[in-house]
Amino acid sequence: MSFTQRQEALVNSSWEAFNQNLPFYSVLFYTFILEKTPAAKNMFSFLKDSNEVIQGNPSANAHAKMVFGMVRGAAIQLQVKGEVVLEDNVLGVVHTQKGVADRHFMVVKEALLKTMKEVVGDKRSEEFSVAWETAYDELAYAIKKTMI
Template identity: 55%
Template sequence: MVFTEQQEALVKESWEIMKQNIPELSLQFFTTILEIAPAAKGLFSFLKDTDEVPQNNPKLKAHAVKVFKMTCEAAVQLREKGAVDLPESTLKYLGAVHVKKGVIDPHFEVVKEALLRTIKDGVGEKWSEELCGAWSEAYDQLATAIKTEMKEEAEQINSSSSA
């Protein structure tokens, strides 16, 4: 998977637009995840036992901003670093949390769809097939990095439970 100079430029330009509206776009991102896959609510401890509208949940707001920013910032630096550049501790943590929560490959597709819809709304008339492709590639590389950590985490769990 190669992230081209053109894709990098598109992602950076769109991120600059979206930065102006991170709280709103972050909530839209998570609300879209829950619209696509209502059962995903059970994966988030702060949403499990509530019928509250997600927009009114302060823990969701904080989590949404953190996830949306991390995803976008990982995409922005992809070409410069040549790979997803998150601190190893962050990737390990993400791998462990996703394994513990029972996240599986189809969940990543739901998040990708929600991310692309959110970006489309966030950039308005700047949206294009090229921009969609650039963000898709960036997200896929981030998802692959998290899945790699998930696999390592699962192997560690399996080897320690069989010891």
């Protein structure tokens, strides 16, 4: 897979922008997920007992930072190695235990892309979208390979 330095740079810089306003973008991300799939709240311990995503929730913020950071890491791996390789199968086990299916990966992908569109605003380009989409798809593929 050919993932360019420019694509990696687009992901890195927008990840930094995401991180600068993490509480806001975290709420936006989970709101997009729940709008599409309300039952998904049961898959997240920090959403289970609430009817809304609460801004400033440290667990939601940490999880969003981890998800977006892993996609950023996937972009780096794609540029350096040409593939995404997970160090172990922990993510596969967790996703299996939570009952994550292909459709959930698609919902998260859509929410991630919508969130990043908000992060960069009018600076969004086709190249930007393709970079984030490719990195996410390759990460999701790597996770799915480890699901038992």
